[in-house]
Amino acid sequence: MRVLIVEDEVHLREQLEKHLQGQGFAVDSASEGEEGLYFGSEYDYDAAIIDLGLPKIDGLSLIKALRDRLRDFPVLILTARGHWQDKVQGLEAGADDYLAKPFQMEELLARLNALIRRSAGYASPILSQGHLRLDTSKKEVRVAGDAVELTAYEYKVLEYLMLNPNRVVSKTELTDHLYDQDFDRDSNVIEVFVGRLRKKILPVEMIRTVRGQGYRFVAETPT
Amino acid sequence: MLGLFLTLTGWVLERSYYRSVVAGAEEQLRLVIYSLMGAAQEQGGALAFSQGVAEPRLNQPDSGLYARVGDELGTVIWTSPSAVTTGVNFPSLQGPPGAFSFSSTQGPTPRFHLSYTVFWEDLDIEQVIFSVATDRQPFQAAINGFRRSLGLGLGAATVFFVLAQLLALRWGLRPLRIMAQEVHELEAGQRQQLSAAYPTELRGLAENLDRFVTHEQRSRSRYRNALDDLAHSLKTPLAVIRNGLLERPVDLGLVREQLDGMEMTVTRQLSKAAASGPAVVAQTVNVAQIAQRLLRALETAYAQREINVTSVLDEQVMIRADERDVMEIVGNLLENAFKYAHSAVRISVVVGTPEGAQSVVHIEDDGPGIPADLRKEAQRRGRRLDQIQAGQGIGLAVVAELVALYEGELSISDSELGGAQITVRLG
Numbered sequence: 027m028r029v030l031i032v033e034d035e036v037h038l039r040e041q042l043e044k045h046l047q048g049q050g051f052a053v054d055s056a057s058e059g060e061e062g063l064y065f066g067s068e069y070d071y072d073a074a075i076i077d078l079g080l081p082k083i084d085g086l087s088l089i090k091a092l093r094d095r096l097r098d099f100p101v102l103i104l105t106a107r108g109h110w111q112d113k114v115q116g117l118e119a120g121a122d123d124y125l126a127k128p129f130q131m132e133e134l135l136a137r138l139n140a141l142i143r144r145s146a147g148y149a150s151p152i153l154s155q156g157h158l159r160l161d162t163s164k165k166e167v168r169v170a171g172d173a174v175e176l177t178a179y180e181y182k183v184l185e186y187l188m189l190n191p192n193r194v195v196s197k198t199e200l201t202d203h204l205y206d207q208d209f210d211r212d213s214n215v216i217e218v219f220v221g222r223l224r225k226k227i228l229p230v231e232m233i234r235t236v237r238g239q240g241y242r243f244v245a246e247t248p249t
Numbered sequence: 250m251l252g253l254f255l256t257l258t259g260w261v262l263e264r265s266y267y268r269s270v271v272a273g274a275e276e277q278l279r280l281v282i283y284s285l286m287g288a289a290q291e292q293g294g295a296l297a298f299s300q301g302v303a304e305p306r307l308n309q310p311d312s313g314l315y316a317r318v319g320d321e322l323g324t325v326i327w328t329s330p331s332a333v334t335t336g337v338n339f340p341s342l343q344g345p346p347g348a349f350s351f352s353s354t355q356g357p358t359p360r361f362h363l364s365y366t367v368f369w370e371d372l373d374i375e376q377v378i379f380s381v382a383t384d385r386q387p388f389q390a391a392i393n394g395f396r397r398s399l400g401l402g403l404g405a406a407t408v409f410f411v412l413a414q415l416l417a418l419r420w421g422l423r424p425l426r427i428m429a430q431e432v433h434e435l436e437a438g439q440r441q442q443l444s445a446a447y448p449t450e451l452r453g454l455a456e457n458l459d460r461f462v463t464h465e466q467r468s469r470s471r472y473r474n475a476l477d478d479l480a481h482s483l484k485t486p487l488a489v490i491r492n493g494l495l496e497r498p499v500d501l502g503l504v505r506e507q508l509d510g511m512e513m514t515v516t517r518q519l520s521k522a523a524a525s526g527p528a529v530v531a532q533t534v535n536v537a538q539i540a541q542r543l544l545r546a547l548e549t550a551y552a553q554r555e556i557n558v559t560s561v562l563d564e565q566v567m568i569r570a571d572e573r574d575v576m577e578i579v580g581n582l583l584e585n586a587f588k589y590a591h592s593a594v595r596i597s598v599v600v601g602t603p604e605g606a607q608s609v610v611h612i613e614d615d616g617p618g619i620p621a622d623l624r625k626e627a628q629r630r631g632r633r634l635d636q637i638q639a640g641q642g643i644g645l646a647v648v649a650e651l652v653a654l655y656e657g658e659l660s661i662s663d664s665e666l667g668g669a670q671i672t673v674r675l676g
Contacts, residue, residue, distance in 0.1 A: 108516070109523070110543065110580030111573050117546040124550060128512060140553050149553045 027142060027186065028203045030074040031055040032062035032088065033104065034081055042075065045131050046138075050165075050182055052206050059083025066092045070099075072189075072203060073142050075134075076121070077104045078112055086119050093120035100141035104129070139163065146189040153188045155245050158230045160188055169227050179204070180223045183216070187233060191245035194236050251410050259403045266395050270388050271361075275351050278363035278381045281307075282349075285316055285379055286367070294373040298327045310334035313384040321366075321376040332382075339364075339380045346376060359385040424451050435462060464528060475522035482514045513643055520647045525571035526654045534572050536579070536608050536675075537562035537598045543580050544596070551587045561597035566608045568676030570655060575675075578651050581644040582612045582671050589616035593666050606657060607676030613664035619645075624661040648673070 029051045033039040039055055046053050054069065056062040059080040066074060066088075074092075078085035089101055100123075103116040108126040116124055122144075123137050139162055143151065151163040157170040165181060167174045176184065182204045187195060197216045220241060224233055234242045281304055289296045296318065306312035307329035315332035317339050319325045332339075339362065340352065346366045353361050364380040424447055434440035442462065447455045486507035493503050540562055548558065568575070586594045595613040648671075652659045657675040664670035 109573060110576040113580070114542050114546045114576070117549050118542070122549060122552075124546075144553050149555060 027072040027182075027189075028052045028054070028070070029138070030062070030065055030069075030071045030099075032057075032059065032065075032074065032080060032085070033077040034058055034079070035077075041131075042134075045135065047206070049135060050178060052204060059085070059088045062088050063091055066097050067095050070199075070202065071097075072145075073099055073138055074101045075104060075138065076101055077106075078116060079106055086115060089116065089119045089121055100145050102134070102137055102141060136163070142189065146191075148189070153185075155188065155191075155232060155243075156230060158188075158227060158232065160185060167227070169230055174226050176223070176226060177219075179219050180226070183219050184223055184227070187241065187243035188245075191243045194239050194242050196240035199240065251414070252407055255403045255407050255410075259399055262399055263396055266399075267392055270392055271353075274361045274383060274385075274388050275349075275363060278351075278361060278383060279349065279365075281314065281316060281381045282363065282365050282379045285318065285381070289318070289377075291371060294371070296326050296369070296372065296377065307331050313387070315339075315382045317380045319378045319380070320374040321378070322374070324374075326377070337382055339382060353385065359389070361385055361388075424448055428455065432458070464526075468526060471526070472522045475518045479514060479518035479522075482518075483511055486511045516643050517646055517650070520577065521650055524574050524577070524651055524654055526574070527570065527656075531569040532572065533567045534570050534575050535564065536566045536568060536575060536610065537564045539572065539575055540579055540583075540596060540598050540610070543576065543583050547583055547587050554587070554590075555592070556587060556590055557593045559593070559595045561599065563599050566598055566600050568608045570675065574651055574655070578648050578673060578675075579610060579612075581648050582610075582673070585644050585671075586612050586614040586616075586669075590614035590668065591616055595664070595666060601674060601676070606674035608674070610673045610675070611670060612672075613666050613670040614668040615664070615666040616668035618663060618667075619661050619669045 027050075029046055031039060031042050031046070031053060033042060033055070034057050036057070039057065043053050043055055054065050054071075056065055060082040062076065062080070063083060065071075076085050076088060080088065083091070085103060089103070092101070101121040103113075103121045103124045104127055105112050105116070105124060106127045113124045113126075122141055125134055125137060139151065143149075143153075143162065151161060153160040153162065159168040160166075161168075162185065167176055167181065167184065183200060186200065186203055200216050220233065224231075227233075232244045232246075234244055236242055284304055285298075288298055290299065291297075298318070304314065304316075306314040307316055309331055311334070312331045314329075315335065315337045316329040317325060317332055317337075318327045337360075338354075338356075340354065346368055348366070350364045351362070353359065360382045362380065362382045364378055366376050366378045368375065369377045428443065428447070428451065431440060431443050435443070442459050443455045445455075489507050490504050493500055493507075540560070544558060544560060548556075583594070583596065586596075591614075593615045595611075597609075597611045599609050599611075601607050601609045649659055652673055652675065655675055657673060660672045662670045662672070
């Protein structure tokens with residue numbers, strides 16, 4: 027999952043980057059509103075964390091600008107002042123959740139994951155499709171009740187595909203969303219991961235190859 | 250205004266006097282004509298006038314009264330001796346028989362003229378025209394005299410009234426001047442309140458100003474006190490943390506505990522300082538609309554919890570309070586409800602009783618409810634709710650502070666939904 031952080035306070039920003047990367051997220055960060063708008067317009071994110079008090083373009087205007095450009099990834103706002111007026115205005119401008127500073131990192135991660143699941147249509151942390159069960163909070167996968175051991179990247183691929191079901195996901199998209207910018211991108215690596223993943227989750231056969239385009243996760247149970 | 254009124258009055262008076270003078274002149278002339286008619290003697294088919302006609306002025310030269318009698322052909326039958334000696338031009342007035350024709354002439358000697366045409370039987374001629382004239386000068390003199398007196402009189406009246414008005418204004422506005430002076434002293438810090446001795450019309454304003462000043466002072470001291478308390482209560486945990494970091498190993502639990510305390514203090518004191526509180530010139534706030542916005546915001550944020558929300562919001566409920574303060578109160582309570590609810594939240598905003606509060610807000614959830622010790626603290630003033638339970642405590646503490654500031658009521662009880670019910674009465 028690719029996440030955009032827009033936070034002007036350097037220590038907090040670095041802490042957020044570190045914790046999110048630790049959880050397996052690919053992270054882009056901006057220190058002010060203009061940069062944040064550029065990133066948000068140019069790249070495809072699964073979620074964004076935006077601080078309300080930003081220099082250049084403030085958080086509220088940034089959210090409105092992103093929504094105007096039809097960038098509809100979920101947004102979690104961070105607010106230092108904690109006044110209800112700020113929270114309500116943020117949500118009315120297009121944000122999806124708020125968190126007041128100071129916050130617990132666990133709570134931020136939980137809310138972020140919830141937002142990403144929500145936009146894929148899942149209400150709970152557990153994604154089930156047929157015999158396949160993926161627990162996003164425990165990062166566990168079970169097939170027909172039995173636990174399956176996946177590497178970090180195999181898990182990420184499966185999670186991303188399950189959260190973007192029934193549409194073609196190209197190898198480039200997978201690479202963009204799962205790897206940080208300085209990773210050596212080689213689409214063959216993705217093929218290898220998908221191949222190994224498929225073997226491990228047999229007899230579940232929900233990952234289909236669309237020749238020349240990418241992969242599609244076929245969800246039977248409606249989300 | 251006064252000048253205009255007096256001018257108008259003067260003009261009307263002058264015009265009616267003039268008219269009456271002219272009417273009097275005409276009446277005079279008419280009497281002369283009648284006396285002439287009475288003095289006429291028929292002598293052999295013609296009219297003759299004896300030497301001594303009734304009106305003596307007709308015989309005196311330059312008497313100012315002149316007469317002439319003629320026929321319908323323009324022949325002059327008789328001219329008064331006064332008219333003979335003084336050359337008088339009688340305008341040829343040929344009015345209809347039986348009617349008087351009145352006119353005035355200008356020229357070197359302005360005069361009034363009156364003529365009367367009659368059918369006279371037993372004469373060689375058919376019609377007799379009596380013409381009389383009189384000098385306008387005496388009448389004009391009377392009119393001028395009147396105008397002068399009128400002008401003087403009204404002028405004096407105007408001056409008198411203007412002076413009287415000025416004096417009245419000065420005297421009447423004196424309290425305002427005093428008030429302006431006192432406000433000046435207020436600003437300069439030489440005075441705390443306005444003096445009480447103002448006339449009834451100004452008393453309302455004076456009281457409002459006093460209340461405004463008091464509120465300002467109270468706000469400022471509340472702010473100062475809150476920041477003072479904040480600085481004071483942060484010093485100890487800071488000291489504890491500093492010292493704690495010198496130890497080996499560092500007691501992280503202690504550091505975290507101090508940090509928690511600092512966070513709670515900051516939240517409490519800043520929300521106390523940031524609250525506006527009731528103002529003298531307060532805006533009216535629509536509580537239902539605020540609740541609506543907050544509900545939408547919370548439903549967005551808690552969408553995945555799928556909480557069932559019921560609301561009864563009376564749009565008529567208006568209270569005099571600061572919008573942000575009301576948002577803090579309702580927002581914190583609603584957020585707690587959403588956080589701790591199982592699956593249902595209920596809010597109602599209704600009008601209060603006429604004797605009691607103007608608005609009543611009930612917020613309920615089906616969560617675990619609020620423990621009894623926390624409830625008791627909330628009822629009392631001087632609440633230390635945050636020390637009892639961090640989670641719901643801070644939000645409730647802030648709400649309790651704000652409600653107390655507005656002299657409202659906060660009560661906690663059990664909801665029929667199964668969880669907590671919080672009722673706030675405001676306004």
